[in-house]
Amino acid sequence: MADKQKATLFAPDINCGHCQAHITNDLGKFPGIGTVTASPQTKLVEVEYDPDQVSLESIKSVLWAAGYPAKEVPAEGQKASITL
Ligand SMILES: [Cu+2]
Secondary structure: OOOOEEEEEEOOOOOOHHHHHHHHHHHHOOOOEEEEEEOOOOOEEEEEEOOOOOOHHHHHHHHHHHOOOOEEOOOOOOOOOOOO
16 A cells, blocks of 8 residues: 555636535545645645555546646645746
């Protein structure tokens, strides 16, 4: 069993609480996915996941299918790399 990993994704189409709920509900249904947070303010989705059960690519596919294309934010210097 690998340790849980945390990914941060930038999804510019998160605009309101509805988007937030949509994302957390859709991702939350997936096995291997832990805590999910989505912020309409920062447009960031933070996902805890077990890499043995689900890949980052799958997480991105779920987001894409839900209508929120997202790209991964590098863990280091993530704040500096985002322009809102
Ligand atoms: Cu919305």
